[in-house]
Amino acid sequence: MTKHVVVGAGPVGLAVTEHLRERGDDVAVVARHLSGRLPEGAEHRRIDVTDPALAKAAFEDADVVYHCAQPPYHLWPELFPDLTRGIVEGVEATGARLVVAENLYMYGDVDARITEDLPYAATGPKGRTRAKCARMVLDAHDEGRIEATIGRASDFFGPRVRESAVGEQVFGEAVEGKRARVFGNPKLPHTYTYVPDFARALVLLGERDEALGEAWHVPNPETVSTRRFVYLVYDAVGIDPGFPRILAVSGVPLTLGGYVSSPLSELLEQRHSFEAPYVVSDKKFRDTFGDAVTATPLETAIEETVAWYRDEAIATQPIRLSTDTDRPSEATHQ
Template identity: 75%
Template sequence: MTQHVVVGAGPVGLAVMEQLRERGADVAAVTRHDPDFLPEGVESRLADVLYPDRAVAAFADADVVYHCAKPPYDQWPELFPDLTRGIVAGVEAAGARFVVAENLYMYGPVQARLSEDLPYAATGPKGQTRAECADIVLDAHEAGRIEATIGRASDFFGPRVRESVVGEQVFGAAVAGKRAKVFGDPRLAHTYTYVPDFARALVLLGERDEALGEVWHVPNPETVSTRRFVNLVYEAADVDPGFPHIIAAPGVALTLGGYLSAPLNYLSAPLKVLTEMRYAFEEPYVVRDAKFRETFGDAVEPTPLEDATAETVAWFESQREADETEPIHIETAPEGATESA
């Protein structure tokens, strides 16, 4: 049986594990600390794969490795390239296929729809770091050291996605009967990626030879304005249609919020990222996924937006019920730790 190893147990990593387990696959999760949750049947392996020798040991029997981990946001430039190099070393030693989950930061501000052939033009440190990490992976593939493919997604939403521009600030607010906090101009079109769809696409990329050596924008639900997206969330949460749903923060407030947000609050991460990424909410941000669809057909059909938002609301409602009976303890990662995407 093929051995699948997933690095990171955040929303994307867990969704990949669930997709693989639904197929009856042999799956191991590699994390730095004991994860709070793993799908049934997933083996837990503890290793800090920032260090190549530990990655080599953790991936020894791997046939496919999925990179779904990331350092803390404020340590990306210092840690992300070395984390990527450590994982690549482990993949190379195992002779495994490598599937990388990425976002779109490396492109920087664009004046057209985002497609895979755009140059890496990011001017901020997080976008430049993402570009460097992508180059590390693709350079290793071109050199024949590994077989790699990259799947890229826009802003996430879905079960377990709390640290997102539409996580607690939109879905969490909706189920609590509060107004959503959104950034930039909510009238603009913005592509959002449903995490279970992202996971299905990553698993497919790991299976298909034609995916190798290429970057792929994964299939997304239909692109609508952020205002329409928020309205769908509040409809799914059965909030009174007359209730004002949105508090919009302009660019100046966004920048200020990025500097003033409490550094240990888990909701501060999106604010700090958006200080650099504010351009994505001040112009239309539409992602093209035609390359994936034309190559793989309907192998990964994205979940309709109404269904995806409803499923996400249901998860947030279940968490709210659990939170009311049990206090939440939020741990911050120690310096040098690796978080999960």
């Protein structure tokens, strides 16, 4: 049986783990901290893989390693290269195959459809860091030190995704009956990636030899405007169509807001992607792998995400103690 090791226990790492466990595969998750429960049957290894020797120990029995980890957003330039270097050297020492989950920051400000052959033209620190890490992985492959492939996704949404342009500030607000907060011009088209689709694509890339040595844009649902995306979220929640659904922040307010609001400040480097059309092509993936992995239809993906947020809202509600004035119900008599 193939042994899979997933580095990172965020939304992407857990989605990969969940997909592998649903297939009955043997999976270990490497993470120093867990923010929630692992899928049933997954092993947890609390190891710091920035140290190549420890990474080697973590990957000793691995056939495929998935790099789905990332440091705190504001510390990417300081921490991401060492994290990636440790994983690459650990994989090299064990002979495992490496699959890396990436976003699209390395391309920088793009004025055309986003394809894999674009140059790494990012000028901001996070984009340059992503480019540096991608080159580190692909150079190691080209030098024959490792077997590696990269899957890239646009802005995430889906179960467990909270810190995203359409995470808590769209789905969370909608489920609570509040207005969504979006960045830039919501009338423009913007590609969003459903995390379970990303996970299935990463697993496929790790299984196919033709994926090696290249970066791939994973399958995405149909691209719509951010306004349309948000309206579909509120439709799934069941909010009245007349409800004012969007509070958009752009231009000068976005720039000024970045100094006092962490989510805004972290998006400043990527503001171009919200103030111009941002359309990602997954044609290369589809042409190569056919229908081995297809994107979940957008409305279905949104409905599944709303369901997760609702379940989380119920699970985190404080327990209200009954009082003498409460009316009795079946729930209080077990």
